[in-house]
Amino acid sequence: MKHWFGSLRILAIIALVVLGTQTFPQSSWAEDHSIVVASTTSTQDSGLFGYLLPIVKRKTGIEVKVLAQGTGQALDTARRGDADVVFVHAKSAEEKFLAEGFGVKRYPVMYNDFVVIGPKGDPAGIKGKDVLTALQTIKTRAAPFVSRGDHSGTHIAELKLWKEAGIDIVNDRGSWYKEIGQGMGAALNMASASNAYVLSDRGTWLAFQNRGDLTVLVESDKRLFNQYGVMLVNPVKHPTVKKEPGQRFIDFLISPEGQNAIAGYKINGQQLFYPNANDPNA
Amino acid sequence: MNDFTQALDVAASLISRFDPELSQIVGLSLGVSLTASLVAFAIGAPLGTALAIYRVRGRVGLIVVANALLGLPPVVVGLAVYLLLSRSGPLGALGILFTPTAMVIAQAILGIPIVIALVHRIMVDVWARYGDALLVDGASRLRATLPLMAIGRDGLLTAFLAAFGRAIAEVGAIIIVGGNVHGYTRTMTTAIALETSKGELSLALALGIILIILSMTVSGLSFLIGRILTGR
Numbered sequence: 001m002k003h004w005f006g007s008l009r010i011l012a013i014i015a016l017v018v019l020g021t022q023t024f025p026q027s028s029w030a031e032d033h034s035i036v037v038a039s040t041t042s043t044q045d046s047g048l049f050g051y052l053l054p055i056v057k058r059k060t061g062i063e064v065k066v067l068a069q070g071t072g073q074a075l076d077t078a079r080r081g082d083a084d085v086v087f088v089h090a091k092s093a094e095e096k097f098l099a100e101g102f103g104v105k106r107y108p109v110m111y112n113d114f115v116v117i118g119p120k121g122d123p124a125g126i127k128g129k130d131v132l133t134a135l136q137t138i139k140t141r142a143a144p145f146v147s148r149g150d151h152s153g154t155h156i157a158e159l160k161l162w163k164e165a166g167i168d169i170v171n172d173r174g175s176w177y178k179e180i181g182q183g184m185g186a187a188l189n190m191a192s193a194s195n196a197y198v199l200s201d202r203g204t205w206l207a208f209q210n211r212g213d214l215t216v217l218v219e220s221d222k223r224l225f226n227q228y229g230v231m232l233v234n235p236v237k238h239p240t241v242k243k244e245p246g247q248r249f250i251d252f253l254i255s256p257e258g259q260n261a262i263a264g265y266k267i268n269g270q271q272l273f274y275p276n277a278n279d280p281n282a
Numbered sequence: 283m284n285d286f287t288q289a290l291d292v293a294a295s296l297i298s299r300f301d302p303e304l305s306q307i308v309g310l311s312l313g314v315s316l317t318a319s320l321v322a323f324a325i326g327a328p329l330g331t332a333l334a335i336y337r338v339r340g341r342v343g344l345i346v347v348a349n350a351l352l353g354l355p356p357v358v359v360g361l362a363v364y365l366l367l368s369r370s371g372p373l374g375a376l377g378i379l380f381t382p383t384a385m386v387i388a389q390a391i392l393g394i395p396i397v398i399a400l401v402h403r404i405m406v407d408v409w410a411r412y413g414d415a416l417l418v419d420g421a422s423r424l425r426a427t428l429p430l431m432a433i434g435r436d437g438l439l440t441a442f443l444a445a446f447g448r449a450i451a452e453v454g455a456i457i458i459v460g461g462n463v464h465g466y467t468r469t470m471t472t473a474i475a476l477e478t479s480k481g482e483l484s485l486a487l488a489l490g491i492i493l494i495i496l497s498m499t500v501s502g503l504s505f506l507i508g509r510i511l512t513g514r
Contacts, residue, residue, distance in 0.1 A: 045480050080369055
């Protein structure tokens, strides 16, 4: 009967080891100085946050925990009170969020642009065309097209472009139109693997490593403008919102210092985001 | 094969220079998954044993449920825990959504049915073989529980490792309740998902290789400790 304590001892030792070496870095996240920012996959996948957050920490002392979720999900997380700040890119959805009373105020922060990506061979022949003609051509040729399909800012922009091109994409799609319901990176991976066309924000594209045969085919069309905005979640709706550090984070982003920092983020010498906090119409 | 050799190179270089970010992620993965599987074991093992010994009403139903829940989709568990812990949910006041604690809860829930089902299966056999003897010795069913668990200890270790395997490998639940926050709730699996989405496929695969090495180490160590302590 003595042996059978063995297994209990094993478990006790494992338990002690685990509890003893518990590496949860909870202590380093001082409550008052950390905020949760619900944001889009593009701000993370492009590497912007990796570059910007250490600067924010140094200048303001605020630890930012980023949830990279896509605009629709990010706004929903904030609606539930699970984030302090939202940093997204779909003005219409942001204004709806404000109108519902979930946000305090929207501040424009920066912009970049969307690009239509496709295989170098360009089987549908859209290179250099304006974006609406390009989409019409893709539809006519039934060329494979990957859609985010996740209510992200990029997906919302894509749906708006199809509409402007006079195409009812919900009813007029064929098997060439693949709605994957995933993030920008996943959409680019799929386009790369299947030589399909895809709409991407330029930031994610520039940082993306698995390009395969893909290249930028349509760009510099004013319809491809992509504006980012930031909002504090309304503390009246959710009293747990960390109002003071949240607002300080926003104030830093729109300050000349923060705007310069954003402009300074480059990949291979190419600037990814253009600050425009001073543009009242953005 | 180029992708695989490249991944092996990346993995070797990450390990050899003891990458600080990787160490932090590995520490969190091990911490969360070991804690979760221990919690699952602490809850599931006594339940599984009791189900083997006692003839209570609804016993069969519970066993069927535990076995069915072996296939519990992590993403569903993640979503349910998310809704419970959300500020707008019933346990929102705890404020533990997007923390390692939330990840432990989700993974423990995934592990409990595994432990119950496996421990029950083992204990039924052990009870059939030794139950009568233990009762003849004058032990009550309750007092027979510990000796019984001791006899079936190898099986219990397997149940624990199965729960741990489930926890360390899953991504669906923890990415929802943890949020994959850099430096805080990013684990091996959520980092793999992230690197894949950034198109960093060799780095993602390298992390996968390291994860497998890690799992093997934990499994090996458990058996080794078991051997040493039981003197076999």
